[in-house]
Amino acid sequence: MIIAKKKPMEEIIEEVKDFDKILVFGCNECVTVCEAGGKKEVEVLASALRMYFMTHGGEKEIFEKTVERQCDHEYLEEIRKDIDNYDAIISLACGVGVQFTAEKYLTTHLIPGVNTVCLGANEDRGLWTERCQACGSCVLAKTGGICPVSRCAKRVLNGPCGGSTNGKCEISKDVDCAWQLIVDRLKALDKLDDYEKVAPVKDWSTDRAGGPRTVTREDVNI
Amino acid sequence: MRLKCPTSFRIVRVPCTGKVDAIHMLRAFEKGADGVFVVGCMEGDCHYNQGNFRARKRVEQVSEILEKVGVGGDRIKMFNLSSGEGPLFAEYSIEMDTKIRELGPSPIKKGKKVKNANAA
Numbered sequence: 001m002i003i004a005k006k007k008p009m010e011e012i013i014e015e016v017k018d019f020d021k022i023l024v025f026g027c028n029e030c031v032t033v034c035e036a037g038g039k040k041e042v043e044v045l046a047s048a049l050r051m052y053f054m055t056h057g058g059e060k061e062i063f064e065k066t067v068e069r070q071c072d073h074e075y076l077e078e079i080r081k082d083i084d085n086y087d088a089i090i091s092l093a094c095g096v097g098v099q100f101t102a103e104k105y106l107t108t109h110l111i112p113g114v115n116t117v118c119l120g121a122n123e124d125r126g127l128w129t130e131r132c133q134a135c136g137s138c139v140l141a142k143t144g145g146i147c148p149v150s151r152c153a154k155r156v157l158n159g160p161c162g163g164s165t166n167g168k169c170e171i172s173k174d175v176d177c178a179w180q181l182i183v184d185r186l187k188a189l190d191k192l193d194d195y196e197k198v199a200p201v202k203d204w205s206t207d208r209a210g211g212p213r214t215v216t217r218e219d220v221n222i
Numbered sequence: 223m224r225l226k227c228p229t230s231f232r233i234v235r236v237p238c239t240g241k242v243d244a245i246h247m248l249r250a251f252e253k254g255a256d257g258v259f260v261v262g263c264m265e266g267d268c269h270y271n272q273g274n275f276r277a278r279k280r281v282e283q284v285s286e287i288l289e290k291v292g293v294g295g296d297r298i299k300m301f302n303l304s305s306g307e308g309p310l311f312a313e314y315s316i317e318m319d320t321k322i323r324e325l326g327p328s329p330i331k332k333g334k335k336v337k338n339a340n341a342a
Contacts (some may be wrong), residue, residue, distance in 0.1 A: 009290045040245065044287070047248040052291040054252075054333030059340070 001030035001122075002094040002130045004037060004114040012045070013052055015111045019088035020059070022049070024113070025079070025101065026066035029094035036114045037092025039066040045092070045113060051194050070097025076104050083108055106120040119150075136206025136213060142194060144185035151178035213222060228319035230328040231259075237262070239300075240273025247284045247298060254331050257297040257322035258284075260310065264302050272301060293329060297322065 016022050024046040032038025053060040063086065067075040070093035088109040091098040095116040102110040112196045118130040133150040139157070140147060149155050154163075154169045160181030163170030167180040186192050206213070236242055239262035250258050260281055262274035281300040289295035299321075301314045 009287070029335040043245045047245060047252050048287045048291050051252055051288075051330055057333075057336070059337060078309070085288055105281065158258070164269060210315040 001033055001119070003034050003117045003120040003130070003187040004031050004094050004200070005117050006036050006041065007112065008113055009045075009048060009052075011107045012113055013049070014112070016049070016060075016090060017058070017089055019049075019104075019109065021061045021063070021085060021087045021088040023063045023065060023079070023082075023089045024049070025089050025091045025093070026064075027091075027097050028066055028068045029093075031093055031097075031114060033066065037094075041092055044065050045090070065109055071100050075106070077099060079105075084148070135202075135204070135212075139199065139202070142188060142197070142199065144186055144191070144194075146178060146181045148178050148182065151176070151181070157202055225306050225308055227312045227315050229329045231315060234338055238268065238273040239277035240268070240270055242277050242280060244280045244284050246286075247281070247319065248287065251288065251297070251328065251330060253295055254328065254334065256325070256331075257299075257318060259298070259314065259318045262302050264301065264304050267286075267304065291293050294325060297325060297328065298320045 017209045024042045026032070026037050026039055026042035028038060031041075035041065042064050046062045049060070049162055051060050053062075063082075065079060065082075067078050069075050070091060083105050086108055086110055087106070089101060090111045090113045091101050092113040094114070095112070098112045114150070116129075118129045119134060121133040122128045123129045128151050132147060139149070148157055148159060152159060153169055153175070154161055156179065159182070160177050161170075163180075164177040164180055167177055169175040170175045183192075183195060186195050204210075227304050238259055242260055242321050245262070257290035263276075264276050265268070265274060268274045281298055285298050299318060303310045303314070303330055322332060
């Protein structure tokens, strides 16, 4: 899922202080799971903003709404009837949701309430870690299910590099060396022979280098 | 036990402090409460294992938010005691009452008064 992190309250306050009617707009998907932008976070942020403006003057109206997904026309339509009531929207969705809402409601100011961090997994309570960089051409079949693109600091495809020490990466003692993990996993799978095969030069045109990406599926376009 | 307790607070009973969410505490302040204290079981004695630890974390979160919005993080506190410690409950409530009186009324109340005066 997409992992996001709440923006500091001060930053949000600074962005919205000039607006009078503000909607705090949540998303029920990824940001709910990583506890950054779901219904609960919407309630908490709206309450905090109300209290801030109550103690610092300025009569603001703060509204709350959470939709199933902000990256879908269908659900974004739910606020169309009320959109004129808001001067600004603080979107607690990932960057995709914020942009999609902005595209849909051209004349309403959109302020992101979270920083979108990565595609990751919920490794432990309160710990989310990156697992994918959406490079567009997956190599996991050859690397024992461990991604060298997202988990190796250098994105080395024939690793490890010389910076790998005792299973850790040279960038930090807390970061596992992806290639050590790959070797360990291939060993467990009894597929160490695969490690000997040199990976060819990767086609990075499917990554961000090729510009914004699009997926078109004629078969589902009905 | 005829224990003396301040009359200034209202008890909201919950099955476990783990049930108390950040928004419950924030709403109390938004509605004008001058302070909130959460009283949970002794740490390690939670029937649901982690309820009181969760509550403590949430109290810390709320305290941080209150500090940032200008209400004051000292207005909220978590206490732990066992169900047999009535005198300690009375002691904690007196401690909280005294502390809140020292801090004075919540700035939210002042803000609400200004808002109402402007409306009138």
